[in-house]
Amino acid sequence: MIAASADVRLALDLCGIFVFALSGGLVGVRARLDLFGVVVLAWVSGLGGGIIRDVFLGDLPPDGISNGWYVITILVAGLVVFAFHGLFVDLSRHRPQLRLRRIAQSVKYLDAVGVATFAVAGSLKAISLGAPPLAAVFVGGITAVGGGMIRDVLVGQVPEVLRRELYALPALLGSSVVVIASELGHLSFPVIWAALLLVLGIRVAAIAFDLHAPVPITPSRGEAS
């Protein structure tokens, strides 16, 4: 099972790295970064979560700097960003605001896929390295949100995970499903797929319907600033 989940993990990792690198690259394009800035931001976004995971699990040096597949995935994503970015330009040459909104939406949906795959892959790796269950759940959650947090901080934005819309919770739910199944000795492909779809479903619903948790009563934006 662990051996099998190792292959599953690599597949999930590469998928998550790819989509987070895409989202990071698009955020870089939006932030008017140059070519290398975009690639650096793609690298940080795609590998940041996994690097934090490996540091927390003591699996050093982190895969994010030692695994060639990861690095190739980032470079491919970087190239794709430029194609994507071209599309955005073609699609709305005369409507920059629409283009910006479209980039922002794409980033959110790409993140949703990355959060789902990293939450599952992160908790699977923590389990395979013998981390205690509670730690495995949090490692999954941190793997899922870490890259996006670093990406947003680097471009001077308050991280999405702290702003509107359910974000950290589905990640923790997904990794909890994996960890509980593992504790019960029922960690199987269907469970992994269920966890993936659970996280993805909640995230996509939160974006599509703009679901978010209640905001505490606070002074108006004007007063707060």
Place this chain on the structure above:
Amino acid sequence: MIAASADVRLALDLCGIFVFALSGGLVGVRARLDLFGVVVLAWVSGLGGGIIRDVFLGDLPPDGISNGWYVITILVAGLVVFAFHGLFVDLSRHRPQLRLRRIAQSVKYLDAVGVATFAVAGSLKAISLGAPPLAAVFVGGITAVGGGMIRDVLVGQVPEVLRRELYALPALLGSSVVVIASELGHLSFPVIWAALLLVLGIRVAAIAFDLHAPVPITPSRGEAS
């Protein structure tokens, strides 16, 4: 002694985690984050310093993600924040500026307690893990300021530790007292209490009397921006 200090450490840790989680939650409320954002910011603020400490000491996975007491403390603090936050609202429904000032002040005093407890607890843990004296001093200081730094960066503020008022220095003083006492073989409860009160006293005085180190001659704010 080490065994005893382990208990002391857990007590100090939980106290520091609680107050930093409160301060993080209040900062989140002020930054208009939603419920989960507030809890995530409380988590980062309460556990960030200890997680950096454990990473630096190679004590992995960090207590912050594997110790159930820590997690429970964060959740309790999150609930308390909402009560607190309610009080602020009741106390100054018609005076939002006063409310914001009151939140800011509360955050500073809560931080003072957290800085004191984490500086001592951090250096105690470093000593118990056999870190060299210099490293133990810095680990104490970093444990004390780390969570608040991450919290402030996440909401887009320049960290308090870099702004007015003595902040890092008392933390380093407190951990130095603990480390020196340990080197001299006189690490005892009175010493630990003395270190705690030293840090707390300096911080509270710095806040109450707005003490701060000299600011170098620089262009006026207008020119700097």
Place this chain on the structure above:
Amino acid sequence: MIAASADVRLALDLCGIFVFALSGGLVGVRARLDLFGVVVLAWVSGLGGGIIRDVFLGDLPPDGISNGWYVITILVAGLVVFAFHGLFVDLSRHRPQLRLRRIAQSVKYLDAVGVATFAVAGSLKAISLGAPPLAAVFVGGITAVGGGMIRDVLVGQVPEVLRRELYALPALLGSSVVVIASELGHLSFPVIWAALLLVLGIRVAAIAFDLHAPVPITPSRGEAS
């Protein structure tokens, strides 16, 4: 060779720490931080990259908090910043904009030296600790850019490494030269000097001639904000 490179490494490290601490201190002066804020920012800038390097390599506690030479270097740099800063003031008392530009330029050139020394020193340390070649290259690059990234984020700026001008690429080139030479069994002083000068030359040229990678087509600054 490894033994020799250990001495070289310490020299390179101390040089890089010194210049990054200077640049961090100057950024702190520009950001109107008080004395301790300036020293904290100098500390973070000078030691941040090396601390990330040591965490990634599992060499804990990091040299940045356990090596006395490093700490002394930071303190000396802090004092020098105040002399420097005084010079800036004297040189352009009546022209604050000129002073600010001069500080900004100095920071860039100091960074160039730091990036070169840290890229080489970082990859040398990774090699000496037996990291795989790819990891050694990235460790060198991250050591070189890490401190400056943290510094910029702490004062609320988008890190230089993400903005105009070639920055991360020369660092990766320099560490690649060191790693390839090591793989070929030809790691020697001339190679180390060549790598240093390669990185330094590209950085200085990029600053002097304002070279930078192409910026993707994006909405105008007005629309982006």
